Amino acid sequence: MTDRPQLDLANYLPYLINRLGGALVAAMTDKALAASDLTIDMWRLLAVLSYRGAQRQVDMVAMTSIEASTVSRLVTRLARMGLVTRQRSETSNREVVIELTAKGRSLVERIIPCAHKLEEMAAAGVPAKDMAVVKRSLRRMYDNIARQSR
Amino acid sequence: MTDRPQLDLANYLPYLINRLGGALVAAMTDKALAASDLTIDMWRLLAVLSYRGAQRQVDMVAMTSIEASTVSRLVTRLARMGLVTRQRSETSNREVVIELTAKGRSLVERIIPCAHKLEEMAAAGVPAKDMAVVKRSLRRMYDNIARQSR
């Protein structure tokens, strides 16, 4: 008698991960981004530019997992909003380098405190020691999958 | 001199969460779902039905965070594929009760082992003790946000 396969969602990692991820996105969207007319993907692109400095679009794709064509169009919108500049790379003429403008940097710096507050709010009641375990494990699991699917 | 706000993405929880979430979705999609013509959202609906039994659409919305209108249309497609049935509730005539068909249940039971394998693959090298901390913390953080945004 073979036991029937079951899935205990309340203890299933992908479910727990994506449920929390969705809640974080929703909270971020209407607590920090709505006022600035930013979508969550625009915010991700700006955050990567702030974290890593000027980037090619292909690198932003790698960092955010947003589709290349979507990145292309989002960058167009961000540039039109005056938040980033888009220049041809000096080293290669097919590459484009995206960079935050002063306005873009100032906007990101106004949003970052909200991002930190959101993280604190989510982490309430989770001991620092546990949080360290969580973050380390999340990085490890991502690496496992990224390595596997290549 | 006020220090400028910064965001260390490599240690920022929402980033780590959603990066892993996306990788899990991508891996699940092309390793377990592609062969069955299921999208990730269809799989989520089927998994909820398998986990909780017959459900109203509004409850599936709560469990999956998929938009109500999207659930309505996805259920239509799943019904057309012969994987679920959609019946008016006995207790209330405005509610609809969705239930797995035998075909639907058998499909879910064929996918569940792949889902478990994916979880194992991701968890490789993470001690069971740490994984327990991770799952407990993920639940706690979700509750924090859900409570806050209500």
Add this chain to the structure above:
DNA sequence: TGACAATTGTTGTCAATGCAATTGTTGTGA
């Protein structure tokens, strides 16, 4: 060198999604 493959970015197209409005039903308080 020169043909061809790989990389980078953009555009066209169409299905899927989200939001608002709508329909139909059930609950509730005056």
Add this chain to the structure above:
DNA sequence: TCACAACAATTGCATTGACAACAATTGTCA
């Protein structure tokens, strides 16, 4: 009991997003 609010599901419509095709540039190796 009746008017009205709340709930559940669906539909219309505009927007979004993904995929494929394409253009342009750069790398590679025979």
